[in-house]
Amino acid sequence: MAKIALRVYNREIESLIEGGQLDEAIAHCQHILKSFPMHVETYRLLGKSHLEARRYTDAADIFLRVLQAVPDDFVAHVGMSIIRDNENSLDDAIWHMERAFEVQPSNPAIQGELRRLYGRRDGVEPPKIRLSRDALANMYAQGELFNQAIAEIRSVLAEDANRADLQVMLARAHFRAGQKVEAAEMAIQLLKKYPNCMDAMRILLDVLPGTTRSEDTQVYRPRLLVLDPYAAFVTGSVFQSEQVADAAVSLERLEYRPVSASAPAKSDWAASLGVKLDDGSKKEKPPAWLTPPAESAPAPAPVSSPTPAPDREPASAAPSGEGIPPWLREAGWQEPGGEAKEGPLDLSDESKAAEPLAPAEIPDWLQSMAPPEVTGAAAVEPAAPPADAGGLPDWLDEMKPETPAAPAPKPEKPRPAPLDESAPAGPTGPSKP
Template structure:
């Protein structure tokens, strides 16, 4: 049986989604997760596949888990905006689209979509989308203007301390400015709320290992490797996963049988305007395998904490969040909390 690099496999899955072969893409995602059960990029592809098939309940659950690991993820923010608008929650839809805009402020499609959402909520579309502090900070960061980015981030966080996406960027800026104490403190703060945040975990590993504190770094390294198996292949010559060769992590490719999961679906025009392919009827009631059945498809009401636990079923240990709590999770047992960040001051 043929083996395939995990990165190459994820790229193939993305191509399948873009060409409307959603059922095959979902099958391959599930196959990868049987081996690498916490691989964030595969969850991201799975959420995108559910979104494009308009299985919004499943998509919301997965995309929110991705956002708890990668709070700034562009695709997940756009996807959650689409889902919340479909639910009629315009404040949450705008909140997520604003986060997507901050990630790509020069994206004209996102600007147009954000104006449309404002118009639908307020009755009048603004002529121009103003840059937020978060967007400005990211522009500084892309230009390697670390001190300016830090100043904007601190100002934004003084207004909204719960912006985990900005905290992640702040930790990065501190690290690249050689302010490792501040970076470590920021990572620790993030991990208290989002214990499987990918960037915070990887930065903390680097800081501890660079300080010859390998034993303290060990549990964080193990978690990093769960989120990204390529992290296990880092050595003295490859200081980050991006430098690890694709073939360093492989698995047996699923021999998928066409037609076993239904037909390919068409694509609405509004999705194309955002560069997203959506297809298929709602199949949220379709049975899912045991490893995915307890992710908590029911979403809490807007008044509940965005990190609250699911009311349906009992989550497996690696997804567990404190039961009966309206606070953001502070344990380190779960990969992703069952709800995302859209209700944090939408």
């Protein structure tokens, strides 16, 4: 593999991210972190790659590690705001975007995003983002108005003492203002909480030489070089590591080969970082019911059975004409003739003609309720005699109960004449005396 400068390599990865080649960018970042496992710039690029790939969990893990080293990192705060907004954590999204706005208050994209987040929270987008005291302090520091910057930062820290980004800004302001004692005290406090804070270690590496605690630089220098390898080649202040030539730090370039999704490459770079990336390519152990049998167990029979020999008939074939009972024959079941016939069976018997229903004798109580015209017709046409029952089988005739003798008909009571609409109206009941 060919040698390439670390900074040049990082710029190429940045171009890959802008071109949408995210998998290749991630692969190159992983390769760099094998040689420089805590390089902050590579961490930042790795977080951007995961963010562009919408792997928000992995991106958040990387960005939070970057903020441990650079509490006021612009890219990390913007990325965390996007991630928290995607997670519907609006307050956290606004908080991180406000930190990014304090670093670059004149950035129009950051202003527009902050207005959008405020509009989601308040219901109305503000027409303009007001300059906060934090942003004003940063502008004072960039304009080398360190005393004004220190005063603004202290006023904000009095309300929120846990702002690590403002503590780093205050330590830098003290250092650039020549107040080395205050700068060293603030740096020591930061390292107790953030042991990888780069600016705190830079301040101590510049302040401690020549003092009684100069031996402590042997502790902070290796830790800083892991985060910023170019700091080993500075001739003056470690804050000037950006002035070191790009070729001072180099490594072998990865020959990237795309890996198919079905067989992803597995590396141990995540273990060295303490990052657990889960993009769905990790295969879990199958359950017991899916586990194939051991080799010692006999193999299961194939699904398709071999063709039987010609001299062997299937066991399911029944003797012709012996296995069908008579009642199934009467229902239309036929012996197998080699051709299947589809369609409904015709169970009708055309040889039997439909017999008319025999009229039954009307009971007396039902005749008493019939109208006179029906009663007269019934008297004129007597009921036909029942059909001959001689066709019943003997065993069924024996089970027939004996018919009791019909009782003598009772004399019919006189009934009132039906109402006639043409008759004159009169009282229906007996007249009163």
